[in-house]
Amino acid sequence: NAGVMQNPRHLVxxxxxxxxxxxxxxxxxxxxxxxxxxxxxxxxxxxYLQKENIIDESGMPKERFSAEFPKEGPSILRIxxxxxxxxxxxxxxxxxxxxxxxxxxxxPGTRLTVT
Amino acid sequence: DQQVKQNSPSLSVQEGRISxxxxxxxxxxxxxxxxxxxxxxxxxxFLISISSIKDKNEDxxxxxxxxxxxxxxxxxxxxxxxxDSAVYFCAASEGNTPxxxxxxxxxxxxx
Numbered sequence: 001n002a003g004v005m006q007n008p009r010h011l012v013x014x015x016x017x018x019x020x021x022x023x024x025x026x027x028x029x030x031x032x033x034x035x036x037x038x039x040x041x042x043x044x045x046x047x048y049l050q051k052e053n054i055i056d057e058s059g060m061p062k063e064r065f066s067a068e069f070p071k072e073g074p075s076i077l078r079i080x081x082x083x084x085x086x087x088x089x090x091x092x093x094x095x096x097x098x099x100x101x102x103x104x105x106x107x108p109g110t111r112l113t114v115t
Numbered sequence: 116d117q118q119v120k121q122n123s124p125s126l127s128v129q130e131g132r133i134s135x136x137x138x139x140x141x142x143x144x145x146x147x148x149x150x151x152x153x154x155x156x157x158x159x160x161f162l163i164s165i166s167s168i169k170d171k172n173e174d175x176x177x178x179x180x181x182x183x184x185x186x187x188x189x190x191x192x193x194x195x196x197x198x199d200s201a202v203y204f205c206a207a208s209e210g211n212t213p214x215x216x217x218x219x220x221x222x223x224x225x226x
Contacts, residue, residue, distance in 0.1 A: 041218055043159070043206075048213065106158030109157075
């Protein structure tokens, strides 16, 4: 299965800990997008990356959140000093080319629970 | 301020009948619209899209209609099947800006 892979699928962290979420895009895709879905809400865009570059981070909170997509390896969404409000499903999507007019393929998501 | 609204949180339809899911938007600059389908514990799956230069796009049992003057689009599924039961998200974008999603409508197709 060459789909978008995310791990872990479930992550439990205590308040103040760090959360690291990983995303491996589909083969041949070099554009990665991160979204967050709060309970009973739609998906909200967080950040758009290409290899080694952040293209658009307009949806990312200014503090505690960071993302990277290194030349080798998966994209990482990092949340420092997690708080209860960070509990959500985090989805990664990838596309072959950039921009929103290209179909984005989503991973299964990581469900983060902050206790 | 919600730019993409799906005002019906849920919809029940009998198998074989038509399902109509609605979506309204407020940003008249949106020029590309998409529908995604999501099963529990899975990521959204792309279903169908439409550009603002069109008013209809059809793919098998799925048809999307766009009414720009009303800032409204709808997804028609006919005939509806039990496997169509899922949450459907409407999304929109302006140029190359990020996708904006609605909150979703949960469709239940009853056999």
